[in-house]
Amino acid sequence: MSDWGSILTQIETEIRQAMTDLPAGELGFERGLRIGQDLTTEELPHVFAHDPEERVTELDYGQRRVEFSVQLDVWVRGETQEQLASRLDAIRNEIDGNRTLGGTVDKAFISSRGIREFPGRLERAGVLIVQTEKDL
Amino acid sequence: MATTSDLIADLKAAIEALSAAPTRMSSDFRFDLDTVAAGAAKYALRVSAQSRLYDDSNATKTVAQANFIVAHRLATPSNERAYTEGAMQTDLTAISAPSWFRNLNSVAEVVAGPDFEIDRVGHVIAYEVTASVALVP
Secondary structure: OOHHHHHHHHHHHHHHHHOOOOOOHHHOEEEOOOOHHHOOHHHOOEEEEEEEEEEEEEEOOOEEEEEEEEEEEEEEEOOOHHHHHHHHHHHHHHHHHOOOOOOOOOEEEEEEEEEEEOOOOOEEEEEEEEEEEEEO | OOOHHHHHHHHHHHHHOOOOOOEEOOOOOOOOOOOOOOOOEEEEEEEEEEEEEOOOOOOEEEEEEEEEEEEEEOOOOOOOHHHHHHHHHHHHHHHHOHHHHHOOOOEEEEEEEEEEEEEEEOOEEEEEEEEEEEEOO
16 A cells, blocks of 8 residues: 555544544545535545645655645535534544554644535535654 | 874774764765664764963863764654663763773863763754863873
């Protein structure tokens, strides 16, 4: 598995612990991006993990610091802003409780959170940026 | 009369005899060039010198400033204290004893130091030692 794939697998594990009603497999957690309003009822709530990105900084003694980030879109339908915010809190708390993502990275944290709302629609999307660091 | 070259040779032997058993880096000034294997150590050594008058005569002595950095890459990065509270303390205790410098053949006396600075970069713990020593006249 790729370095990014290993991190995303751990992130999915944390999210499933925070959102126990997430549908199994790719019905609930999907690497990639589709139009959220097109999600079927059986796919909700739904998380898209997309736009992974890596930055590398050179350190002394031939080392490098690898920073990885990925955006998570948490889609719900018919939930209030408060309900969705509580889901985002739960995800943050899970990652705060396992900052090494099971030893996959040196540290992981959520660097940005927000909620996107769409007038006239029942869907809301929570947007999180998960950032990790690992020295190699 | 000892020279700074003698001091460099003496310090190389003394540093390489530390428990970390460091090997010399390819550069003493650029630390981005070398890699250090997990559990291993490398060092950089810099020496400069100047002449000074003895306090009680017109004779001069050569006082050299010795500066070296020992960089150890942690075998287990998540457990840095296995090194910083273990082998590193063994070496720092040895170096901090006045006899460590004074026993070098080229050294007459320790004028100042040694002073220590310790830092971590990535998985590497590096300690820097600076001392001024008078060379054997």
